[in-house]
Amino acid sequence: MHKPELTMAILQAKQETLKHKHKLEDCNKLPHVGCFKNSNKNADDNNSLGVAVNAVAPSQSVPTRITVVCCGIDGAYYPKLHEVVCLCPSCKGRTPHVSLSKWEAHTGCRQKKWKVSVRLKDSSQTLTSWLQSMTDNGAAGLAYQVYSQEQVLKAYLQLPYEPVAVKWTLERCAVCGWVEDYDYNQMLVCNSCQIAVHEECYGVRASETGTSFICRACESPGETRQCCLCPVQGGALKPSVVPDVWVHVYCAWFVKGVFFQDIKKMEPADGILSMDLSKFKQECVICKQYHGACISCEECETTFHATCALRAGYRMEVSTVAGQYESKKVSYCARHRAPAENGRIVIPALEAELLRQENLAREMLEADEQANAEQDSSATSSNRYEDDISTPCSLISEYSSENFMSGLEDEGCEYSRLYVYSEHSNRRAGKRESVPHLTGGFTHHNLKQVLKLRHVSDTPKALTIEERLINLDKTQGSRICIGKSAIHDWGLFARRDIEQGEMVVEYRGEIVRRSVADMREKRYKKEGKDCYLFKVSDEIVIDATVKGNIARLINHSCDPNCFARIIPVKRAGNTCIILIAKRNVMAGEELTYDYLFDPENRTVPCHCGAPNCRKFIC
Numbered sequence: 001m002h003k004p005e006l007t008m009a010i011l012q013a014k015q016e017t018l019k020h021k022h023k024l025e026d027c028n029k030l031p032h033v034g035c036f037k038n039s040n041k042n043a044d045d046n047n048s049l050g051v052a053v054n055a056v057a058p059s060q061s062v063p064t065r066i067t068v069v070c071c072g073i074d075g076a077y078y079p080k081l082h083e084v085v086c087l088c089p090s091c092k093g094r095t096p097h098v099s100l101s102k103w104e105a106h107t108g109c110r111q112k113k114w115k116v117s118v119r120l121k122d123s124s125q126t127l128t129s130w131l132q133s134m135t136d137n138g139a140a141g142l143a144y145q146v147y148s149q150e151q152v153l154k155a156y157l158q159l160p161y162e163p164v165a166v167k168w169t170l171e172r173c174a175v176c177g178w179v180e181d182y183d184y185n186q187m188l189v190c191n192s193c194q195i196a197v198h199e200e201c202y203g204v205r206a207s208e209t210g211t212s213f214i215c216r217a218c219e220s221p222g223e224t225r226q227c228c229l230c231p232v233q234g235g236a237l238k239p240s241v242v243p244d245v246w247v248h249v250y251c252a253w254f255v256k257g258v259f260f261q262d263i264k265k266m267e268p269a270d271g272i273l274s275m276d277l278s279k280f281k282q283e284c285v286i287c288k289q290y291h292g293a294c295i296s297c298e299e300c301e302t303t304f305h306a307t308c309a310l311r312a313g314y315r316m317e318v319s320t321v322a323g324q325y326e327s328k329k330v331s332y333c334a335r336h337r338a339p340a341e342n343g344r345i346v347i348p349a350l351e352a353e354l355l356r357q358e359n360l361a362r363e364m365l366e367a368d369e370q371a372n373a374e375q376d377s378s379a380t381s382s383n384r385y386e387d388d389i390s391t392p393c394s395l396i397s398e399y400s401s402e403n404f405m406s407g408l409e410d411e412g413c414e415y416s417r418l419y420v421y422s423e424h425s426n427r428r429a430g431k432r433e434s435v436p437h438l439t440g441g442f443t444h445h446n447l448k449q450v451l452k453l454r455h456v457s458d459t460p461k462a463l464t465i466e467e468r469l470i471n472l473d474k475t476q477g478s479r480i481c482i483g484k485s486a487i488h489d490w491g492l493f494a495r496r497d498i499e500q501g502e503m504v505v506e507y508r509g510e511i512v513r514r515s516v517a518d519m520r521e522k523r524y525k526k527e528g529k530d531c532y533l534f535k536v537s538d539e540i541v542i543d544a545t546v547k548g549n550i551a552r553l554i555n556h557s558c559d560p561n562c563f564a565r566i567i568p569v570k571r572a573g574n575t576c577i578i579l580i581a582k583r584n585v586m587a588g589e590e591l592t593y594d595y596l597f598d599p600e601n602r603t604v605p606c607h608c609g610a611p612n613c614r615k616f617i618c
């Protein structure tokens with residue numbers, strides 16, 4: 001039997017499963033893994049790799065019979081029938097042909113696994129391995145053929161299915177789903193397909209790719225890569241050890257048995273060939289398809305694809321185990337855990353740490369207020385900000401025992417805003433190594449939100465980043481406007497509701513070198529002009545003072561609702577700065593960003609009014 005026949009045989013097996021499923025539907029129950037398992041017992045003795053063949057073609061190459069042994073008892077195996085005649089002293093070959101399982105039991109063997117217990121006489125080779133070598137050599141006429149797991153897997157993948165279109169946004173990491181990025185774990189955007197991934201989530205380093213990041217799936221243009229574990233198109237794909245077989249990093253995280261050989265590079269994915277292929281026979285309750293490998297709810301046997309669960313907003317948890325790279329991943333169906341609004345992969349340890357830091361920040365603030373009150377009488381103040389900066393970013397940084405704020409402006413430069421990231425030499429030098437899987441997690445909206453965000457049925461072609469920027473510019477007027485701010489003079493406001501992760505506005509201006517920016521700043525000050533300088537890196541600054549857009553009016557908040565992302569573009573300067581909503585913003589709310597100035601300066605008082613206000617913007 002060649003591959004198309006193997007596919008047919010699997011198709012038949014699936015049809016059997018479907019028939020069984022229809023019976024199940026009569027009793028109005030959700031698909032039940034156990035039942036599907038049972039329904040697949042028909043093939044032969046639970047072996048997912050063996051395919052029983054009904055039609056027997058006469059052939060010279062297959063012997064009529066071979067002698068096999070099980071538990072010390074001889075038997076005559078008939079390859080064209082896939083049956084045995086027992087040669088034990090009492091049967092002496094006079095009993096009828098029986099199946100291998102029956103004969104195994106008859107010999108007194110308790111293994112209940114003829115594939116292991118039945119061997120060729122005077123050889124250590126198992127009957128299964130003999131059948132497999134015969135199959136591999138193209139022997140015709142075997143009643144039972146054994147295929148390698150790779151052949152069976154590929155045959156499964158060839159079965160027809162409905163690919164699921166998903167809109168992968170460049171604001172949200174296609175692996176963990178978080179929208180934030182950090183200087184030590186930047187978000188990279190593939191120049192070709194525009195999926196966004198955190199460095200750690202995808203196992204790449206920004207220092208190695210610069211602004212020309214191309215995801216692994218896009219390395220060979222013209223070839224369409226598809227995850228073998230789910231029907232979802234696109235996303236953060238990685239190759240596996242099996243040629244031409246790819247997986248989503250997300251699927252690999254959640255499908256048991258699949259792992260990455262190199263956990264830092266997150267590739268190649270391994271374990272697929274030793275997986276229990278019955279997972280490929282389970283129906284996903286979300287997409288209602290059998291393609292790929294399902295995972296199941298921690299509390300019940302409801303099965304679904306990992307990426308479908310992501311689309312549906314199911315709760316997916318990644319718990320890190322102290323001192324170990326490997327983390328425990330669990331998922332829950334909608335019935336067993338309510339999908340949390342704006343949730344993401346839940347990382348209990350990180351959430352607990354964030355909560356702890358939040359409490360700490362509150363305590364610090366209270367202590368600071370008290371110190372300020374005392375300052376009125378004693379004219380001395382405490383300088384707590386040197387020790388702790390309670391911005392959302394610094395919380396994450398502190399979680400990693402790092403201080404996000406180091407490496408900011410030199411003395412004398414008071415750029416009025418917007419720091420994106422800086423290189424941290426000590427961090428890069430590997431003082432503390434990044435641990436993959438510790439980053440963020442998927443945001444799981446409720447299903448309605450997810451469908452709104454991600455389905456692209458009306459978008460035939462993915463837009464390039466350049467097209468999206470043009471679109472962002474065109475739609476700007478309906479999304480944002482300027483207004484009088486309660487924080488400072490003029491500010492930027494949301495004109496309509498803006499969803500978390502949505503691009504808000506491009507920060508435009510002249511891209512200048514740091515030295516030029518320093519000179520300009522002094523000149524602007526002398527001329528009494530407000531200066532609008534946005535520091536992109538130690539070397540590059542965007543000057544929006546003379547040639548800028550509306551984005552330059554965004555005020556600072558210590559609890560901002562926007563953050564900035566540098567995105568590679570194919571145009572002068574090669575990069576652009578996009579302000580992205582950090583959380584859902586309501587129409588009428590002022591849009592803010594954390595300028596992230598060095599808290600030691602403490603020269604310009606902050607009026608953001610946030611509970612965690614650091615009191616000075618610089």
Ligand SMILES: C[S@@+](CC[C@H](N)C(=O)[O-])C[C@H]1O[C@@H](n2cnc3c(N)ncnc32)[C@H](O)[C@@H]1O
Pocket residue numbers: 416417485487488489490491530531532552553554555556557604605606607608617
């Ligand atoms: C780029 S401007 C922002 C737009 C500014 N509101 C305007 O009307 O031109 C930055 C300046 O706004 C002021 N500013 C922004 N955020 C502030 C805050 N939270 N508290 C006090 N002043 C703020 C500071 O003077 C800062 O240098």
